[in-house]
Amino acid sequence: MSLATALSTLANYRSHNSRASQDVFDKGSVVLKSGATKKLGDASWDFLEQLALASIDVGRLDVADECIHLLVTKFPESPRVDVLSGIRMEASETPDVALAYYDQLIEVDPSSGALWKRRIAVLRRMGKIEKTVEELNQFLDTFYNDVEGWLELADIHATCYQYTASLQALSHLLLLNPQNPFYFLKFAETAYTSGDLPLALKMFLVVVDMSEREDELVKGPPRGIAIRAWFGIKQCSRRLLANPNHQSASHTATPKHLNLIEELSTERILAAYSGKGVLGLPAVRQWLGRV
Structure with missing residues (x-):
């Protein structure tokens, strides 16, 4: 070359x-x-x-x-080179040494968000989860618009099975990025994991609305993120139909005509896997109950 x-x-x-x-x-x-x-x-x-x-x-x-x-x-x-030097230090020194390095720099320049984020990353790597969450909350109080910070906080809460707190962090992310369907998908999947099926279904439907144009919905198969959202819609609607008395922790109402939503999700998923060269259709049909 x-x-x-x-x-x-x-x-x-x-x-x-x-x-x-x-x-x-x-x-x-x-x-x-x-x-x-x-x-x-x-x-x-x-x-x-x-x-x-x-x-x-x-x-x-x-x-x-x-x-x-x-x-x-x-x-x-x-400060940018200082951060790079810190990342280099993390690769060969103990976390305690890297943490002391960042502490020293932050003491001189507490306004450096990049240094603060590296310090938080080291704390999490050390397994100091409570301290990491505390530092992240302080960081986000100062740098509210930091998308990566909210994602990190949501991920930490989710890995600790604190799904309500994770959803709260993700809600800030949706306010900051209302045009990004990937963040709505993450919110929907977290809500599903938490067991709040009506909330998850609502957000999966938002993802579809954001990622599929009306003509695609009528003429073409779903692609990319829309396929994942349709799988979420199918799973939520199927479980809600099997348990009509499901209680939403967020008090989100279950959509009307749930059976039609479930049927549409089946059609869209089949459409996504029915094209030439697409693998996995038999397994998908079995999962959908269309063997």
Whole structure:
């Protein structure tokens, strides 16, 4: 692969925020050894950060150290480089050492959200869940718009079987990103896991409404996230029909004409798996009760 192609591929990864660590390392190492970094201008610093992270991911700490050294020389007091140095430290030092490093930096600059998030990540890795949740809540009080923070908090609560708290965290996420169907899907699946079937069904239907246009609903099979949502709709409606007295913890009403919703979900799932080259139709038909 030519140097120009490697540079183009690396720039594309950066623009799409794609990690692709092994490929970035392979191509980035070629660029670094060739001395072409200097030709990149201001983009060279983004490249060095990208290569440093990829090198840490693949265990080539020597290359990461070379990149970080160049960055520290150029930006000796950069919080962004401090975070990168911390991530490098996490790869070879104990969590206690990394935690002390972040504590020292945060004491100097308590407004650095990136440093705070790395500290929270280390706390969770150490298994200090209560402290992690406490720190996350304090962090989100300051940086309310941080989507990753709310996702992290929701995930921690869910892994601890605290589904009500997880749904509360996800509700903030929906307020911040009302146009993202993936967050509604996560909310729906968490509600389903918690046992609140009417709430889960409502949110699965929202996902379908957001991800399928009216003409697709009539003419074409569902794709992508819509397939997952239809499976959720099928499961919720089937269970609610089997247990009409199901109580919703959120007091969400069960939709009228539930049997029609259940029938439509069956049709949409079959449509998704009935095309040429699509595998799994027999297993899907068995699950749907259409053997």
